[in-house]
Amino acid sequence: MASVEKRTTKDGKNSRWRVKWREGGRRENPWSSRTFDYLADAKRFRTLVESAGERMPTPEQLAEHGFAELIPAGVPAAPAPEPAEAVLTFRAYAEEWLGQLVKPHPETVRKYRERLEKHVFPRLGDRPIVEITRREMREWQQALRDAGLSAKTIANIRGETVVPIFKAACRPGEDGEPAVRTANPMDGLPLPEGPRAERDILESPDEARLFLEAAYAVDPEAADLLLCKLSTGLRWGEVSAVPPRAVNVVRGTVSIVQVLRKVNRRWVVEPKPKTKQGYREVPLTAAVARMVAERCAAASRDPGRQFVFVAPRGNHWRYEDFYTDRWVKIRDLARKKGLPRRMTMHGLRHSLLTLLATEGVDLAALRTMAGHASVTTTMNVYVHATRRHHEPVRRIVGDFLGVDALTTGSPVG
Template sequence: MAGLERRTTNGGKTIRWRVKWRDGGRRDGQQVSRTFDYQADAKRFRTLVEAAGERMPSPEQLVEHGFTALLPAGVVAPAPEPVQEKLTFRAYAEEWLGTLVKPHPETMRKYRERLEKHVYPRLGDRPIVEITRREMREWQQGLRDAGELGRTRPGELPAGPVSAKTIANIRGDSVVPIFTAACRPGEDGEPAVRTSNPMDGLPLPEGPRAERDILESPDEARLFLEAAYAVDPEAADLLLCKLATGLRWGEVSALPPRAVNVARSTVSIVQVLRKVNRRWVVEPKPKTKQDYREVPLPASVMRMVAERVAAASREQGRQFVFVAPRGNHWRYEDFYTDRLVKIRDLARERGLPRRMTMHGLRHSLLTLLATEGVDLAALRTMAGHASVTTTMNVYVHATRRHHEPVRQIVGDFLGVEKLAAAGR
């Protein structure tokens, strides 16, 4: 075993450290030694000697560990291997986006926007192979807590906390697929970039979930619709149809006359309105097969829609069932500012204890249908969701409609009134 000696020279003023050993560890082996100015260097060198079997380390090892000065005379230090730049998350994500097969333009825009806004500021320059589960957990929680990761440029103010649903969308649509792809071999058989997915088993961050306001009773629905017709009958018709069908804004605002089947009292989703590059455009077909569906209408609402279809047939060039004052489809921003805000304020003045939103009408209908016991498969179809889990967990809310039946049932079971009468 190599030994380590402390050496003092120049009258005890200078301390050096010597590593000595017998070549090959044999008693009859030649004694060899090397001297160092620092004990730490001597210890590192002794470890190399012992690992080499009590022999002088190879030139490659000497260079690797910083002992180039100990190379034998005439031996040239091997050139260091070029340092390969590590693949960053941003670079791999951009490559992954390029592999998507015929993605919808709006889908691609949304993926890229979410990555730029919520993912790249924290993870973009990190080597993808070094990202840990702890980092991903902290990234999620950071989005939920403070929105600090929502900055798009240095010095820009935080974008605000991000909802659990948005975080789930970012995870499911892009982050998880990117890491999953990084764990697979390349298209030409290259080894996988990562050996594991840091998102596997990582739960969504917990936090308070704000319940969306919904219309819970016929009286609340009446108050809202009466306020709507008082503000603008044209806008009220659209809101009535939206509440009766649960359609999304882009579906009801782009509803064409040809999608209405008066005989069957239904409307079909055959085109949608989407916002692309800050402009609302009509897309000629729904995005997914679940979005394409036929939705039934009650007779009272069907009469209103049928009248509008008839009016559209008389008006040359009218393309939509519900039209804005200029005859085109409604823009969401205009409808919200000029109509919905006024309707909502008037409804609250008249006693509606809700702050209704456009999407809250969709939640209201789906909650009503679930409360009345509509079949789950039918409920999912009405909503246009791929999974009934989304419908039940996100769109169906708890109401107080069951309170009175519960009081009656529990009261009858306990028989409190009979006990009180008997006690008298």
């Protein structure tokens, strides 16, 4: 049996390690040995000798286990096996995809990365991208639905991040490399089914009056902002960041020239909207135009005031503060006053766009007011069914049937 012996150099300062064995393990055969600088190497080599039947390992074995220097001169060794190719995970490919986006808006990249980290990577991040199946993606979608995410949120996650990543993986590389995948597992995969909650909106002048009365009773400053939001359909980030320079008092309009966004848990003012549709001029009613003009005049007397609508300390409103300290109180008071709705701030935008649609505003103007790239988004997401048509329907059907038919049950002769 092979053994390891400690050897000391003549000066006694260093130690070396010699592996000894008899060829074939037979006593009549001569001794063979090899010497190593490190004990670990000597033990590894001894194991090879023993596994080879107490013989010198083959050149292939020596090369494979890191002992190529022991191969006799002139004896070719089989090439060492190539290292296994690194597995390309979904996470790694997604990071590469993010880095190759052409001129992305910083907020877009932040949003995509946040969605991936929160909703995609925990389940798919470490999976080889080439092995992900349609079944996995269906189960991933359903898990998001089971976790309470709405169908619209899931559609946004998959449509803006997951689907583009798989599409990119199905295309050849920039230098002609073969595609990572041959098929997109999202193709033909429907969104998970589930009930869609209809957003509450203000449907009548009486409901709008109840809401605004509650707002001005809680805080006139906050109420002015909500009045502007309701009358223009602006998003929170747009109305809360309106600067005085964006207001045209003569024309009675407000332009969207900057927005407020939450970046890394902080609200910051971005000097331009995210898309070209975000740049738009929105008309104001006479009463709202006067209110906004008065606020602009007040801002002109205060050099430090940068916004039309300001929080108590003079800076812009933070959504969290406004929601907790103002909106919740206004919403609850409006319900006590008889408003049969559980409104959200974004519901004010839905209310305005629904009103304009039911009053016959043409689709192009409606899309412009909303700041959408497609009128389909405006109509499918923001325009709701209301009861405003009930009375006209009653009148038309009543005239068609005849008053006597409605009261006596007999047709008019």
